[in-house]
Amino acid sequence: MKFVAIALPVLLAAAAGLAGCNQTSEKPAVTQNVTHTPFVQHPENAFSKKLDLYTQAYYLLMNGPDSLQPAYNTFHLVRKAKSADDIRFSTSRSLNRGLELFGQGLAIEDENLGDLDDAVRNAWQAGNKLRQDEQELEPYFRNREYRKDHLAKARASYNAIQNDYEAMFSHMAKIETLLLQYRKEESVRRMDFFREKGDWLGYYTEESIQNAQDLLALFAESEEPLDSTTLYARGNQLLRRLETSLAAQRKAYEEARASSRKNTAASLSVYRILTSLVGSYRDLRQHKKTGDLAAMHKKFNDALMANRRRTGKPY
Structure with missing residues (x-):
């Protein structure tokens, strides 16, 4: 089932890019001499x-x-x-x-x-x-x-x-x-920025948001009905990616807090919201109800808002 309105997830093809290359808790290597487009100075x-x-x-x-x-x-x-x-x-x-x-x-x-x-x-x-x-x-x-x-x-x-x-x-x-x-382009730029800075909390927070986007994109782009078995088979693969990045995000949060780093609370909020989104996906997988999908959209938007507070630029 292809939904007309979505919560702006990135295309699934983004998984082949930066976000898909580090699906473990190992920190990705810092890129040297990365060339950015001229207008990208800061996320x-x-x-x-x-x-x-x-x-x-x-x-x-x-x-x-x-x-x-x-x-x-x-x-x-x-x-x-x-x-x-x-x-x-x-x-x-x-x-x-x-x-x-x-x-x-x-x-x-x-x-x-x-x-x-x-x-x-x-x-x-x-x-x-x-x-x-x-x-x-x-x-x-x-x-x-x-x-x-x-x-x-x-x-x-x-x-x-x-x-x-x-x-x-x-x-x-x-x-x-x-x-x-x-x-999609913005997410890759932001992750690249955080990776170069060695800001792993920022990096994995952004990666978790992108993985949540990919999960939502599955339902936005699919022509299959909401009760399709193959739809959830693919969704479960994306769910594992999201859970992996959330685990890495939580670890980075604990490390940042242990080092007395400031401004970590909003990252924890993003983590909690996306963890709740995972729960809504499991409800959707079980009940096949559009209300559960709507809850995923709501939580994803809440995660975006919390991420804005994390960067100090609220709406």
Whole structure:
């Protein structure tokens, strides 16, 4: 089963790159004379900030509990209603915040994300159009004016709102594809940075996040149904990679704490969240319920937020 909305995991092909070459607790060798692209000086640069803001916005709009999909489903129920019905018209409560985060990302200048910026800008414009069109109907339904005109005003607006949603989902699909690509590149850069510094806590924290991304990508990219046996056979392989990196992360955390290193608490938070994500995967494997997959997405997003706090750059 291929899911339309995902939590922005990297492509599984990333396993063949930097993250896949060190699946033991042995520290990888420090790379000498590594050439970076010019804009990569530190993992917390404009590129990283924009990418994280876009990631958070995407989660809210496509995966969060108040995302666009439930609002779209409600809209279709409203379209089928009759004027005598008690119609409850609601919009996505995450739309405003998602558009705000998109706007914050667009305000950060970085020439290396031009195609993603274009896609986000298109989604921002489409989202504002959707918000405007739906807001015009909110008092109409709230005050039950539809019973006076027998839904005439609403029916005149339905096609425009339908087009708004379709445009929004189309732009978000483009954003999804680009975020998959850029998050993969960013993860490799960050791990490379931490490896060169000899920051093994940072390195294994990043590797654990990437392995969690790969596990989520399995379900995002697969055309197989959620109860497919082969799906979980591959998932179990990815799970072992994640558990291995989590063990290495925990060991690095204990070493950092023993050396009185500061700012280790957020790394422990990432560890705990991803360990809980492992539990949600096991629930998914047992019950084959989309709610368990949604819990994995939620925990992955929480891990990203905790990782931002670890680096000292909260949203």
